[in-house]
Amino acid sequence: MKVSKKIILLGHFGVGKSSLIRQFVENSFTTDYKVTIGVHILKKEVQIAPNETISLIIWDLEGYDDIKKTRASYLLGTHGFIYVFDVTRPATFQNLEDDITYLTNQYANTPLKVVGNKADLVTKSYLKENKAIFGVTPDFFTSAKTGDNVADLFTTLAKELVK
Amino acid sequence: MLETYRGTYFHPRTQFITIDKTGKVIESDNILFPLKKGDEISSINPFFEGLASYFDSKEDNDIKFTCVHLESKKKQQHTCDIEFKTFANGQPSLVIIHDFSDHYEYYQEVAQSRNESVINSQILELQNKYLKEKEDFKNTFIANFSHELRNPLTGVTAFCSVLQKTDMSLEQQDYVEVIKSSGDHLKNMIGDILEMSKIEVGKLTIDEELFDFHKLIEMLAFTYTVKAKQKNIEFEVDFDDKIPKYIEGDKTRIKQVFENLLENAFKFTTTGKVTFTIKENQRRARKVNLNISVKDTGIGIPSEKLDIIFNSFTQLDVTQKYSGTGLGLSIVKGLVELMDGKITVESEENVGSIFKMNINFKYPINQENTSLENKLDIEYKNSLSKEKYNILLAEDSELAQMAVLKILSQEGHFYLDIISNGEDVIESVIHNEYDLILMDIRMPGTHGDELTKMIRSLPVQNCKTIPILALTANLYDDDKKRYKKMGMNDIIEKPFDETTLLSKIYKHLK
Ligand SMILES: Nc1nc2c(ncn2[C@@H]2O[C@H](COP(=O)(O)OP(=O)(O)OP(=O)(O)O)[C@@H](O)[C@H]2O)c(=O)[nH]1
Ligand SMILES: [Mg+2]
Numbered sequence: 001m002k003v004s005k006k007i008i009l010l011g012h013f014g015v016g017k018s019s020l021i022r023q024f025v026e027n028s029f030t031t032d033y034k035v036t037i038g039v040h041i042l043k044k045e046v047q048i049a050p051n052e053t054i055s056l057i058i059w060d061l062e063g064y065d066d067i068k069k070t071r072a073s074y075l076l077g078t079h080g081f082i083y084v085f086d087v088t089r090p091a092t093f094q095n096l097e098d099d100i101t102y103l104t105n106q107y108a109n110t111p112l113k114v115v116g117n118k119a120d121l122v123t124k125s126y127l128k129e130n131k132a133i134f135g136v137t138p139d140f141f142t143s144a145k146t147g148d149n150v151a152d153l154f155t156t157l158a159k160e161l162v163k
Numbered sequence: 164m165l166e167t168y169r170g171t172y173f174h175p176r177t178q179f180i181t182i183d184k185t186g187k188v189i190e191s192d193n194i195l196f197p198l199k200k201g202d203e204i205s206s207i208n209p210f211f212e213g214l215a216s217y218f219d220s221k222e223d224n225d226i227k228f229t230c231v232h233l234e235s236k237k238k239q240q241h242t243c244d245i246e247f248k249t250f251a252n253g254q255p256s257l258v259i260i261h262d263f264s265d266h267y268e269y270y271q272e273v274a275q276s277r278n279e280s281v282i283n284s285q286i287l288e289l290q291n292k293y294l295k296e297k298e299d300f301k302n303t304f305i306a307n308f309s310h311e312l313r314n315p316l317t318g319v320t321a322f323c324s325v326l327q328k329t330d331m332s333l334e335q336q337d338y339v340e341v342i343k344s345s346g347d348h349l350k351n352m353i354g355d356i357l358e359m360s361k362i363e364v365g366k367l368t369i370d371e372e373l374f375d376f377h378k379l380i381e382m383l384a385f386t387y388t389v390k391a392k393q394k395n396i397e398f399e400v401d402f403d404d405k406i407p408k409y410i411e412g413d414k415t416r417i418k419q420v421f422e423n424l425l426e427n428a429f430k431f432t433t434t435g436k437v438t439f440t441i442k443e444n445q446r447r448a449r450k451v452n453l454n455i456s457v458k459d460t461g462i463g464i465p466s467e468k469l470d471i472i473f474n475s476f477t478q479l480d481v482t483q484k485y486s487g488t489g490l491g492l493s494i495v496k497g498l499v500e501l502m503d504g505k506i507t508v509e510s511e512e513n514v515g516s517i518f519k520m521n522i523n524f525k526y527p528i529n530q531e532n533t534s535l536e537n538k539l540d541i542e543y544k545n546s547l548s549k550e551k552y553n554i555l556l557a558e559d560s561e562l563a564q565m566a567v568l569k570i571l572s573q574e575g576h577f578y579l580d581i582i583s584n585g586e587d588v589i590e591s592v593i594h595n596e597y598d599l600i601l602m603d604i605r606m607p608g609t610h611g612d613e614l615t616k617m618i619r620s621l622p623v624q625n626c627k628t629i630p631i632l633a634l635t636a637n638l639y640d641d642d643k644k645r646y647k648k649m650g651m652n653d654i655i656e657k658p659f660d661e662t663t664l665l666s667k668i669y670k671h672l673k
Contacts, residue, residue, distance in 0.1 A: 006213045013278045033282075035275040037267060038230020038242065043209040057209045062230075063278070073228050077213055091285050 011084035013063025019144035097135035176262035242267035313636035317658030321566035324661035362497035397436035428459035435460030464510040585609035630671035
């Protein structure tokens, strides 16, 4: 059987978790906001080397303002995390540092990617100059709208999962 | 009967499935998802792939998942709670799927409206913050910039006065007059801009002093009657004599408001009449409430523009027929509001406009015994006691140095020392006996206000009392207060003209 890996998208509500997944899996984007409750699970084959693919089981969770409220059972057997925040809304990254510390302590060996989404709404220089305000340097700045860095994010994580 | 109800209201929405150690279906009651023996449980949804590591568990496990979205083969959405049980005794693992779609649909709607409203308010807050930052930046920028414009303008106005005193042909005098009046015009416009930006950043304060209100009105009546004659229009002042003669308020600002409105009325009226009405509305305790209006028969304001007439930079007529910054009315409104008053406008196109104000003023009950310090322009010059005075000018701008030098040398009463570096000032003050110091604020080295503080604390006779006058284009009230606190006696605003400079110097030499 093909290798399959479970990854989870976490972060405040409205930061674009579902949109990132939709962009990655279906190459589409909508400006409508439909709040996710509970969890949606999607699957996508990802090529990680010329002759190697894995299936990513992507768990799109409901957004919380406190990461510790995430239902414990959802996190069972996770191989990787993507923590998404919205670069335009401080409320979504004001606890970034604490949340990341919490995750790295609880799941020390599970790869984690920190993502600032909605990068299309601000300029590149804004992101460069404001890195410090996020508290943690994000691994990626993405845009679910334009697709910028989206595939790169998932593929990079996928590669780390099979190492 | 009960069974029928049960069937309608509690129709079975729960599916039981048993699976083997590889995740293949053994048995299923297919209430929600049709499965055959031997199907992969993951064929329902990749959700179950996440459980794969438990399929061959040899322990008792009971894991519950809430609110998982599953899609049936017929593309029907089910939002379910899922229970997964493994058994230590070798019994096959059990999957129980409860469909709670109705319940979760309701929950989704609640979450939807909650999240949307939270996000909207966050975005609104950010937009306001951003707008405010932008606005502050604009105002500070304008304030600083107009401030910078004042310096070169000092050179222009000061040297025009100097130039006018030299031998010139009539033609040349006319030219200088033009330069001077253009300079004055520019100075007024810069003044407007600076004032507006000060109002907007809340840096303008209203002073309260006792003054002769009747005299102010008489003065305005006189000035504008002359103007009206020149313009060939009528001017009427309807003044209620019962209004207290002496009131407390910011005379300069009140005058500015009246003048602005009158100027405005005159500017836009070519035939007919301007009426200036000042009526007492009521008195209470030590306060008198006045209704003041300026009415004209000018071009009027189109009704759709009435709302924006008090906004900054609005000039309705863009054809350049009427000059000005377009800030006059917004300054008026800003000032009236600073005085806790109200201003409104009514207007009809081609008929005229009326600006109405309602302002409260404090006034002393006992008007008879109110005496004002005689502030008439005393000829300070006549009361001078010395033949020659030593004056120190601490100023780094060459233009300003020359202006002061020229103006003072014409008088023949002064020796002038000029120092352009803050650091050398103290030295010089210790070694020379000056009668007065003109102190620029922004100088290389130490700033003028700091220097003043140092001079005041020098253990040299006369340093405590020597008049120090600030030369500055910095006109924020906070700054003015600070300069006074640092020990400066007076402030001469840049750009200054000959009369202002001399009258202040003479006043403090007396
Ligand atoms: N401009 C822009 N808008 C985005 C981007 N990503 C998401 N959005 C918008 O942001 C809103 C929320 O996106 P979702 O993907 O539903 O956010 P979520 O993180 O899944 O939210 P929850 O499910 O409530 O946790 C939607 O209106 C999207 O259109 C992006 O990269 N750029
Ligand atoms: Mg979502």
